[in-house]
Amino acid sequence: MDPGASTRSKTIKTKPTYCCFFCALKEPDTNTRRASLSAFFRDMLNHDDESLVLVLCSIWSMAMTDPTNIELPSLGALECMSRLISKSLSNPSWLKLHQNIYIPYYAAHIIGSYTIRVPSLATVAVESGVVSPLISLMQGRISWVEQRVAVRALGHLASYDSTFPAIAHHGKELIPLAMCTASTCLDTVFNQFVCVKTQKREKYQRNLLTRGLYGAEMEDRKAEEWASQIQCWSLYLLSCFASKDVHSPAVMVENVDFLKELCHMWGGLVNGDSPAGIGLMRLLCRSGIGRKGIAQCRKVIESLCHLARSCDDWQYMGIDCLLLLLDDPKTRPLTLELIVPYLIDLAELHNLGARKNLGESITKILLKDHKSRSFILGCEAEPETALKSLWNNKVERETKEAAMTTKEITKRDALASKKKKEGKERYFKGNVEGAIVAFTEALNICPLGKRKERMVLYSNRAQCYLLLREPDRAISDATRALSLANPVNWHGKSLWRRSQAYEMKGMAKESLMDCLMFATNCFARKEGGSKRRDKLPYYVARMISKQMYAANLFAHTKLENRTRGEDGYDGDDYDDDDDCTNIDQGSL
Structure with missing residues (x-):
């Protein structure tokens, strides 16, 4: 017997060679397993068979399940993924073999999954x-499917201080690319997939979306x-640049078209945990050059104002942006006139999430130069008149009421209740204008400390303005009522009235947000502490359905295609003629 046979046998058995990946994973000996896996990743590109995708x-499943491992x-897994992507890009014919078309998608996804939490893996x-x-x-x-996982991975790499320089090195290319991707990805996905007949869609894309199950409807969803994820992750990548590179905001704000589009990048209901466009907007507002660029775009300011007066989860970010613009002496003169009517409606907010006494902060910034402004001297320009009213209510009236006795406060409260009753009587008799007068008189008398009573008065007056088809005033009063609510934005009637007012103005997203909040309110305790509703009223469900269609991420693209007469989309269209507005005259 050859004395070296046993040694050679052991050598052959433990020699790291290209082997079955799954066999290597099951190897109980740590050194042998690591050697086998290392050899596998090193030789992976030299072997081409159908098992590669599996x-x-x-690996992707393992990375998603345990990204910190x-x-x-x-x-060498990440280096192997990088080489596989490069091979896919340099050799398109290789992608047509076996199931190789799936390889760049999974390779990029693996990189993104392993770099989501651990900075050291991002460095690797x-x-x-x-x-x-x-x-x-x-x-x-290749396609938008691979684009999605690539921008996700790049966003993870850009989020760490240790690896951001490697991303910033490509900043001149990446910033315009991310801006373009965020602006065009919805159109790309719609035109290249959603509006394509089901049988003509790329099979591998359909399989990645739904594993080939559930049909076209689920694929569309x-x-x-x-x-939405492509858009939000592109904006996240831009946010990393905006927060870590002082020169990046200038590149972003000089593109006015992008700023205008940024206002409408809200993530949709399918990606509601991302601040999307407003997250980047707030970062831009934190830099001087960013504030200057935003202040010169009226459409952007209006969008921020609408967000600040909504019940969107990111309402506080809209308010932050407006306060940053007003607190800057250079941008305040450019934006004050436009912002004042919106922020005044929020001057009585107490707490909004973690922000305490937010109304006081708003009032302080709005009135910070009141001693030098002409409105104190009686100027009748609209913003000055509004600020003078704010001064009278939040400073002078508050001071006077603080000096009143309990008896005087009680007397004013009783008189306000009498005016409120008078307003309701006029309302039910059809004298809506008279009701507005009475409710206004009641608001002027009602003590500021009676927040609930004043909330109801504002809400009732909003209903009157709805009947008169004055949506702007209805929105203003409903917002003031919701600011007085406890908790904030939690008064069902005001939510429904403001939703209808937004519907009148064609503001689908804002109407939808209020309607969804109202629906949530319906299943909580109703005003007065009565029992919860068992089901959602039909008119509310119908409004939600209509506004979800109108606020759909692809709504703009569908409209453009319809305008151009392009008939690619084979989905069902909503009946735009159905009026969901339901103004109940007896619901004060």
């Missing part, structure tokens, strides 16, 4: 050369979700 799919990345990824291949995918070199 391996990548498994450093074993595979430390053995950068050192493995992933940045350039990911940028190529983000450029749409997932495509909308993925399109």
Whole structure:
């Protein structure tokens, strides 16, 4: 017997060779497993068979399940993914073999999953050369599906201080690319997938979206979700630049068209956990050059004002942006006239999320130069008149009422109640204008401390303005009522009235947000402490359905295609002639 046979047998058995990935994972000996996996990743590009996609799919599943596990990345997994993407881009014919078309998608997704939480893995990824291949995918070199996972991975790499310089090195290319992607991705997904006949859609894209199950309707839903993610992740990448690179805001705000489009990038209901456009907008407002660019765009300011007066989850960000613009001596003169009517409606906010006494902060900034402004001297210009009214209510009236006795306060409260009753009587008799007068008199008398009573008065007056088809005044009064509510934005009648007013103005998203909040309110305790509703009123469900269609992420693209007479989309259209507005004259 050869004395070296046993040694050679052991050598052959433990020699790291290209082997079954799954067999290597099951190897109980740590050193052998690591050696086998390392060899597998090193030789992966030299072998081409149908099992490759299955391996990548498994690695992706492991990365999604446990993104902090450093074993595979430390053995060359990320470098292997980078090389696979490069091979896919340089050799398109290779993608047509077997199921290789799936490889760049899974490879980029693996990179993004392993870099989501651990900075050291992000460093490994950068050192493995992933940045350039990911940028190529983000450029749409293959399709929007790969673009989605590429921009996700780049956003993760840009979020760490240790790896941001590697991303910033490509800033001149990446910033315009991310802006373009955020602006065009919805149109791209709609035109290249959603409006394409089902049988003509790319099979691998359909499989990635729904694993080939559930049909076209589910594919459309997932495509909308993925399109929203492409947009939100592009904006996140831009936010990393805006927060870490002092020169980036100038590049973004000089593109006025992008700023205008940014106002409408809200993530939709399918990606509601992302601040999307308003998150980037607030970062831009924190820099002087960013505030200057935003202050010169009226459409952007109006969008921020509408957000600030909404019940959107990101309402506080809209308020922050407006306060930053007003607090800057250079942008205050450019924006004050436009912002004042909106922020005054929020002057009585107490707390909004973690922000305490927000109304006081708003009042302080609005009135910070009141001693030098002409409105104190009686100027009749609209913003000055509004600020004078704010001064009278929040400063002079508050001071006077603080000096009143309890008996005087009680007397004013009783007189306000009498005026309120008079207003309701006029309202039910059809004298809406007279009701407005009575409710206004009651508001002028009612003590400021009686927040609930004043909330009802504002809400009733909003109903009157609805009947008179004056949506702007209805929105203003409903907003003031919701600012007085406890908790904020939690008064059902005011939400429904403001939703209808937004509907009149064609502001679908704002109407939808109020309607959804109202629907939530319906299932909570009703005003007066009565029991909850068992089901949603039909008129509310119908309004939600209509506004969800109108505020759909693809709504603008559908409208443009219809205007151009392009008939690619085979989905069902909503009946725009159905009027969901339901103004109940007996609901004060």
